[in-house]
Amino acid sequence: MDRRQRKSREAIFKAFSELLSEKSFSHITVGEIIDRADVGRATFYAHFETKDYLLKELCEELFCHIFDSVEGKLNNHKHIFECDAPDSVFLHLFQHLKKNDNSILELLSCQNNEIFLRYFKDGLLKLIKSESFLFENENMKQLPEDFRINFISSAFVETVKWWIDNKMKYSPEEIAGYFMLVTNCKTQMF
Amino acid sequence: MDRRQRKSREAIFKAFSELLSEKSFSHITVGEIIDRADVGRATFYAHFETKDYLLKELCEELFCHIFDSVEGKLNNHKHIFECDAPDSVFLHLFQHLKKNDNSILELLSCQNNEIFLRYFKDGLLKLIKSESFLFENENMKQLPEDFRINFISSAFVETVKWWIDNKMKYSPEEIAGYFMLVTNCKTQMF
DNA sequence: TATGATATCGAACATTTTGTTCAATATTAT
DNA sequence: ATAATATTGAACAAAATGTTCGATATCATA
Numbered sequence: 001m002d003r004r005q006r007k008s009r010e011a012i013f014k015a016f017s018e019l020l021s022e023k024s025f026s027h028i029t030v031g032e033i034i035d036r037a038d039v040g041r042a043t044f045y046a047h048f049e050t051k052d053y054l055l056k057e058l059c060e061e062l063f064c065h066i067f068d069s070v071e072g073k074l075n076n077h078k079h080i081f082e083c084d085a086p087d088s089v090f091l092h093l094f095q096h097l098k099k100n101d102n103s104i105l106e107l108l109s110c111q112n113n114e115i116f117l118r119y120f121k122d123g124l125l126k127l128i129k130s131e132s133f134l135f136e137n138e139n140m141k142q143l144p145e146d147f148r149i150n151f152i153s154s155a156f157v158e159t160v161k162w163w164i165d166n167k168m169k170y171s172p173e174e175i176a177g178y179f180m181l182v183t184n185c186k187t188q189m190f
Numbered sequence: 191m192d193r194r195q196r197k198s199r200e201a202i203f204k205a206f207s208e209l210l211s212e213k214s215f216s217h218i219t220v221g222e223i224i225d226r227a228d229v230g231r232a233t234f235y236a237h238f239e240t241k242d243y244l245l246k247e248l249c250e251e252l253f254c255h256i257f258d259s260v261e262g263k264l265n266n267h268k269h270i271f272e273c274d275a276p277d278s279v280f281l282h283l284f285q286h287l288k289k290n291d292n293s294i295l296e297l298l299s300c301q302n303n304e305i306f307l308r309y310f311k312d313g314l315l316k317l318i319k320s321e322s323f324l325f326e327n328e329n330m331k332q333l334p335e336d337f338r339i340n341f342i343s344s345a346f347v348e349t350v351k352w353w354i355d356n357k358m359k360y361s362p363e364e365i366a367g368y369f370m371l372v373t374n375c376k377t378q379m380f
Numbered sequence: 381t382a383t384g385a386t387a388t389c390g391a392a393c394a395t396t397t398t399g400t401t402c403a404a405t406a407t408t409a410t
Numbered sequence: 411a412t413a414a415t416a417t418t419g420a421a422c423a424a425a426a427t428g429t430t431c432g433a434t435a436t437c438a439t440a
Contacts, residue, residue: 004387026216040389147352151372154348162340182341184374194416230418
């Protein structure tokens with residue numbers, strides 16, 4: 001990708017992210033974005049069809065990293081179900097979030113976090129679906145599979161939301177423990 | 191309330207609801223609403239400050255009924271914790287939704303359902319908070335209270351969402367059973 | 381380093397949407 | 411019947427969207 005393109009794209013992402021932590025998505029205008037990013041109006045529309053697509057691409061870029069890291073983890077541990085809690089997928093996710101190596105946390109905790117949490121959940125859903133055998137437990141066997149998978153994803157996202165709302169004052173290990181408790185998957189999944 | 195006011199208000203609500211099941215909230219314009227409702231532009235703005243307030247008031251009107259019915263139930267059964275499952279609050283909510291006595295189901299199942307599910311969850315959260323002693327169980331005692339309450343509300347809303355997505359092919363009793371299973375609250379809450 | 385390709389610029393532009401105003405008209409409550 | 415009030419339609423300003431285009435700056439690469 002051309003350096004100019006990359007620069008413009010990043011300037012727009014940066015400006016947009018900043019604005020998202022100041023006001024709600026629907027009240028942000030293209031005019032504000034390009035002013036802050038310091039790019040021309042035509043440039044914006046050369047990169048992104050609409051404001052909605054900008055959001056979509058930002059989300060994809062953000063969650064790409066975090067899910068890649070989980071998939072790597074899954075592939076490295078074919079026998080993950082034999083591991084202890086510290087090696088679990090979910091603990092890994094909590095730890096990854098805590099490290100905050102990109103701006104994902106900022107966006108997950110801003111007033112528009114619902115948008116990002118939804119993307120987060122969708123990615124999680126796919127991940128769990130693809131490895132669903134890992135996420136079974138005795139209690140929930142009788143439930144329809146998609147109900148079960150949906151429940152686990154939702155519970156995880158809600159836990160993350162609560163964790164962030166509480167300024168992440170609990171350690172990844174503690175919060176993973178809470179999550180294990182409510183999903184009742186301690187012995188099977190970790 | 192003046193009959194003219196009521197008529198305009200209802201025409202606007204109706205038009206807005208219809209549009210919501212056709213396209214996303216952000217793409218609906220005031221122009222479209224007033225065309226379909228067949229009221230003047232000035233009338234719209236006499237009733238609602240903005241499109242956002244229209245949504246807010248629609249939600250309030252919709253969920254007012256359903257939560258009132260639950261509170262009534264709670265007051266009629268001071269000893270609800272001694273009741274069997276069929277009398278539970280949550281089963282009552284599932285049954286109330288199934289009856290579909292207003293247009294709430296339509297909106298909960300349209301492509302914009304996230305908006306309404308969020309309102310639903312907020313109402314639920316308040317309800318559960320006010321009667322939180324009813325929603326305890328052995329397993330979850332060690333969790334922070336707001337975490338627990340948030341988890342139950344989320345699990346309920348996610349269950350409703352899944353139920354609706356699956357065309358409500360399960361009975362209120364069945365779906366209440368699923369909910370009880372994942373929240374692990376069978377013995378204490380019902 | 382010269383060249384052709386391409387990204388950006390900025391300014392102008394048409395279009396859409398928002399939100400306000402106002403005088404004329406219709407409906408309501410009493 | 412009367413006074414109060416809601417609606418109307420049209421016009422209006424302001425803001426936002428999305429497009430166009432020629433000039434300029436930057437890039438890849440030979």
